[in-house]
Each structure stands twice: as C-alpha cells, then as structure tokens.
Amino acid sequence: MVVGHDLEMLRRALFLSGISEEALQRFASTTPVATFASGQIIFHQDDPATAFYFVLEGWAAVFREGPDGGRTAIHLVGPGESFAEGVLAREARYPASAEAATDLRLARIDTARFRDLIIQSPELSLSIISAMFGKLRFLVTRIEQNQRWSPSRRIAAFLHRICGEQAGFCSFELPVEQRYIAARLSMTPATFSRALAELSAIGVEAKRRKIVISDVDRLLRFVNEDQS
Known part of the structure; x- marks a missing residue:
C-alpha cells in the first residue's frame, strides 16, 4: 500500500486530480508498491496491458524493440511521473517496453x-x-527543444532540473547511466559526452557520474539564453 511520503507524491499525480481525499485514501491503501532492480524489465512491448505505473523512487526507461532486437529509446521517467496511462482501454497491449534504469x-x-x-x-x-x-x-516542447536547442543547452536544462530550487553550489551523481540521459535528450552518447564537457565553460565539472555545478544561477541563465 502507498503511505507516508509516497502518498504525498501520489496526491500530486495528474491522473488523480479529480478524486476526493477520502477516495484517494481508499485507493492508496489498496495500491501495491512494486520494486525492481536496475536492469529488470517492468513489461514487454505487446504484453497485455494490466497496469500503469507511478514512479516513487528511481528512474524507468521506456523503449521500443525492433525486429532485430535493437532498442529505440522513447522516454526516461523519474520520481513523481507516471507512464503507460494510455493502456486503460480493455484488451490493450503495451506499445513499448519498460525497464528499471x-x-x-x-x-x-x-x-x-x-x-x-x-x-x-x-x-x-x-x-x-x-x-x-x-x-x-x-x-x-521536447521536439521543439531538440530542433532548436544545442546539445549542451539540453543537458544544462536536465542538470538544472536535478538541482531543483537549490541556488549557488550544487553537487550530485547522475541518477542513471549517461546513455539513458542521452536517449531522453535525443542525442548519441558520444554527443552527450562532448556537450557535457563543453559546459565546463560555465562552471559544470563532470567526472563519470559525478556532477559539480559551481553556480546554479549561471547554469539557469545559460538554459534561458536564446542559443543558436
């Protein structure tokens, strides 16, 4: 069942915005919490759609599987986000696969x-x-950004989201491998690495998954600039 901080997160979910508090409490008390280890499959493409999901902690990767076994990344889903709501129709099947990133x-x-x-x-x-x-x-919005924003600007926006409301110095580890973030931002891992290195000019240092941002406000100004 969903309780405590998890319940507070679920209360802010858009798909539950029309429910009363009493109904929410009943719903949360009978909603199971599922745990997955990194790399574990949540569901496969074309499986019968029996559930959709709300992320309480961690990150999930949604992808399409090609006939040759190759993957096309669709989305990277983080805490407070839901995925697979579009499968509510009877006898629906999952249009993509999902795994724990x-x-x-x-x-x-x-x-x-x-x-x-x-x-x-x-x-x-x-x-x-x-x-x-x-x-x-x-x-x-993401399609527009992918067309108009430089790779470094897209990465800067992603890093700023992780810092949240924090000002000044910010340090953290990337929540997932760089390849997942690159896919979310519609770039190759090689492009991601180069663009991330370019952000050193505005005080962003990266060593493997460790990120150190000297000035979050400066990072935000870079995101908000009209980059060519």
Missing part, C-alpha cells in the same frame, strides 16, 4: 480496477485526459 519503486495501478474507479468517480476521466494532455504538451 536504476533500482526502482513504483505504485502499480491495476487498469481494470482504475476503470471501475472512473465509473464511481466520472471526474477521473477528465483527470486522465489532463494527464495525457500534459504528456502531449511535454512531447511537443
């Missing part, structure tokens, strides 16, 4: 049970639409 904790939302919840609280259908619209808006 790190050790991972997820709230597992059973699709059949959530459909029943929508019948009991029809306003939830609007919440799902809102959540899907939010994802569409994110996708449009």
Whole structure:
C-alpha cells in the first residue's frame, strides 16, 4: 500500500486530480508498491496491458524493440511521473517496453480496477485526459527543444532540473547511466559526452557520474539564453 511520503507524491499525480481525499485514501491503501532492480524489465512491448505505473523512487526507461532486437529509446521517467496511462482501454497491449534504469519503486495501478474507479468517480476521466494532455504538451516542447536547442543547452536544462530550487553550489551523481540521459535528450552518447564537457565553460565539472555545478544561477541563465 502507498503511505507516508509516497502518498504525498501520489496526491500530486495528474491522473488523480479529480478524486476526493477520502477516495484517494481508499485507493492508496489498496495500491501495491512494486520494486525492481536496475536492469529488470517492468513489461514487454505487446504484453497485455494490466497496469500503469507511478514512479516513487528511481528512474524507468521506456523503449521500443525492433525486429532485430535493437532498442529505440522513447522516454526516461523519474520520481513523481507516471507512464503507460494510455493502456486503460480493455484488451490493450503495451506499445513499448519498460525497464528499471536504476533500482526502482513504483505504485502499480491495476487498469481494470482504475476503470471501475472512473465509473464511481466520472471526474477521473477528465483527470486522465489532463494527464495525457500534459504528456502531449511535454512531447511537443521536447521536439521543439531538440530542433532548436544545442546539445549542451539540453543537458544544462536536465542538470538544472536535478538541482531543483537549490541556488549557488550544487553537487550530485547522475541518477542513471549517461546513455539513458542521452536517449531522453535525443542525442548519441558520444554527443552527450562532448556537450557535457563543453559546459565546463560555465562552471559544470563532470567526472563519470559525478556532477559539480559551481553556480546554479549561471547554469539557469545559460538554459534561458536564446542559443543558436
């Protein structure tokens, strides 16, 4: 069941924005928390879609599998984000695969049970639409950034997100391997490495997964500049 800090995170989920507090408490009390080790598959492409997921801790990678076994990265999903909500239709199948990019904790939302919840609280259908619209808006923004922003600017924006509201000095380890972040930012791992090194000019130092940012405000100014 989802309790404590996990419940606070779930309370902010867009797909639950139309639910009452009483209904939320009931829902959370019967929603299981699933754990996955890094590299473990959550679901395979074309599997029957029995659940969608909300990330409580860690990162999940969503990808398409080609006939030759190759992978095309679709998305990297972090704490406070959900994925696979689009499988709520009956007899749906997962259009992509997902695996744990790190050790991972997820709230597992059973699709059949959530459909029943929508019948009991029809306003939830609007919440799902809102959540899907939010994802569409994110996708449009990401496509625009990939076309207009330099690789270093995209990386800077990702690093700033990890720092959050922190000001001044910021130090952390990248939450996942660089190849996952490169895929999320629509670049090759080699391009990612080169662009990350270029950020040393604005006070970003990287040694393997360790990142040290001397001035978060300076990093944000770089993100907000109109880069060619």
